[in-house]
Amino acid sequence: MTGTSSTSDAAASQACLASGLGTSSSDPSAGNLRSGNLQVQHEQGQRQVFCGLAGIVWLHRKIQDAFFLVVGSRTCAHLLQSAAGVMIFAEPRFATAVLGDRDLAGLADCNEELDRVVTELLARRPDIGTLFLVASCPSEVIKLDLDNAAERLSREQQGRVRVLAYSGSGLDTTFTQGEDTCLSALVPVLPEAAAGTDALLVLGTLPDVVEDQFRRLFEALGIPSLHFLPPRRGSELPPVGPGTRLLAAQPFVGGTAAALIDRGATLIEAPYPFGIEGTRAWIAAAAEAFGISAARVEAVTAPAAKRAAVGLERYRAQLAGKRISFMPDSQLEIPLARFLQRECGMELVEVGVPYLDRRMMGAELNWLPSDLRLTEGQDLERQLDRLRVDRPDLTVCGLGLANPLEAEGLTTKWSIELVFSPVHGFDQAADLAELFVRPLNRRDRLAF
């Protein structure tokens, strides 16, 4: 494995990309759009991504008193069982109400059946404070109104349990977008912040350990009031109002951000807190929104940033000059690519994203090289064709593709680990780099 590609390879890759363009531009929705200096290529076709139901895997761990009831098919249940199977040890706080033939025939019966399932579930689990009814592809297609059902069931519970609905259906959501729809469902029930109170609201699930690190940093800066959405318990909902400054910790919460803006919050434009540079800029943007001086930011962040630089240096040497491609998956592709390119010296070959949310990505896009091959959407087979021509040193992709690509001699990093592991912030910057080093390191160690 080498870090360089021959010129003929690069030329072939260009040709291949061009032919890809030719085919998909016959599609009326395909075409090139410019975002700043950046060319964005749109693709449509077969996708190799999770649907939004997968978000339940981390959301149920984060919100400790919430239960997620998917209203879907056996396939949905199977997905959850396989995606989250390992978590079954912890008494699982998710389940699937499986739609049967009879449910498809009559919506009245279906609602009745749902009421029965929910009543039984809540009787069995008195520890549940918030119940999410999660819509799936089949429930969307038969137009089962879960918002209505949630309201009805909430009334029946008389305040004991809050019942909310959101969609994790693959028709509307791609993988991490399921968190966005879930958090959006919480927005209308957030309490109104008292007039005249300024507060920072950090948006997007972070592992508790990272959340605590950020809390310490923001408190040291003197941010007056600090909240996180989602909260650790459904009963501890953060208030929102005109004094709320929104800081997104994850790039996939655009819908929730929009809903919070509608409730008066102001969005702080910032890159995402990956790597030293990203984390520092993220914190600085928040500080600026509260009128805190740059000198203060520097004083507070310097020790952690310095520590992080020491940790990162070791891995930078192993990543510098290596070529990397991202398959579209979690929406983390752009900020991670930025980190790997600017702080670890990697060369970006192709960065694929499921969708490009310009409002949420503005600051990140400014940091990307202007000649980057950035693709939005997916046409799987064509993307794999390009990948085989590119032969990057490392490919970030989902678990359905990782082993087959390894078998073709491509080294891969499975992307889901980037969603589940603590990778944000200064103290995880080196851990994040290490996740990309490990597969390369492993390749080097193995004799066969």
Place this chain on the structure above:
Amino acid sequence: MGAIRIAASMQGVHCVLHAPQGDSYADLLFTMIARSAKRPPVTYTSFQARDMGADTAELVRKTLRETVERFQPRALLVGEACTGELLQDQPAALAQGMGFDCPVVPLELPAFTRKEHWGASETFHQLVRTLLRGQQPRRLDPVAEGRRPRANLLGATALGFRCRDDIAEVTKLLDSAGVDVNLSAPAGASPEDLLRIPEADFNVCLYPEIAQSTCVWLERMFKQPWVKTVPIGVGATRDFLIEVGEVAGIDTSAAIAAGRTRLPWFSRSVDSTYLTGKRVFIFGDASHVIAAARIATEELGFEVVGLGSYSREFGRELRAAAERYGVEALISDDYLEVESAVLDLAPELVLGTQMERHIAKRAGIPCAVISSPVHVQDFPARYAPQMGFEGANVIFDTWVHPLMMGLEEHLITMFREDEEFHDEAVASHLGSGKLSAASAEPSPKPAAAEPTASADSIGADVAPVWEPEAELELKKIPFFVRGKARRNTERFAAERGVARITVETLYDAKAYFGR
């Protein structure tokens, strides 16, 4: 899912599914659980909400066209996932109208009513029917043709339980009886191989959940008899060879006599005495459960206290088996129901799927996996069949190792009051038996029985109260059976309306329940 398993098992077959984005998660079961080096040959239309306003049928046609062009399959399976079904685009009919060179097999798999095994079985059946259309039954006579009898091995699939090694073991077994394998399908077969199915003298139905309907059809259409015994366990392997002899018209007694397996002797050896009457709960697909129940009772001397399956299609066979062991078959796909049965029966060993492994682990009960749904551990690097004589060896080890060894049990009883050998001590090889160390590393097995006891006592309306003396007496019972003793005593007391458990109640209960 069932259709994908058939396509992924074979060469030259591709499957197109009308399915929303997200359904492609199925790929990772093959690439991650079975560590498949190739993506399963499936293409999804990946329709999204915005497509549904437009022409989803055109999306199906485009996907079909591009798939056939790119992969050039020699047989094309076309169907819909659950949501695709609701759109009523009829992708199979569309595909049949597109004039492809390869045979198109329409899949009508009602995803909302039927399950994975049924889907796989139906897909395989439809594929075989489509490919063999127009072929006539052969007149075969191995003796006249001067050759050994030939058999097809039917039913092995990708993601099936130990199929890879079962095929090798059964091939060896048949060879020892003088029978050649014509082909194995679906696993490893191409569409051209399936065309050769009628060249075999008989079929072997290795996995009835997948192949029974095909075997029945082949018997009717091609006059091929089929072997019904699933050769899992020593007894079943011998019966299998007898049946092969009958079906093939050959003498297999020499092969039976030559069959080498250690299971019968290991089972008779005195260290296995402690296995006697071990209470076992069995759950999985129908064939593996029925086979396991027979091995458990006849070959290991266990007692089956409960058996069940998610294979509704084989309800009759399961109920018949359950009746033989004096239990009622639990036919369910609700793991909570299975869990409550396990907690209720408090077996000493659970034989199940990966779901039951989780249940057993939570309840602190030893467990061995005997059936799909599978886990990455069920694709071992070593040779580990379930079928045939070697399979019996594998089963002996796999089932017995999770249990505490008999001699260990005796030693623990003997030394239970010793400083370093009580329930709160760490294992002696970890150093000092002081409790401080124990909290860091609790020894897993002894802690076992306790959680089931507490879980169970929730069920009683009013839990009886233990007198201090009775509680002390209970402590004298070896810790690995203490939970069971506590539960039995509480049940005994509750059933008789005894509010306070005394030492007498404890021994009354012991006498009542026996060992």
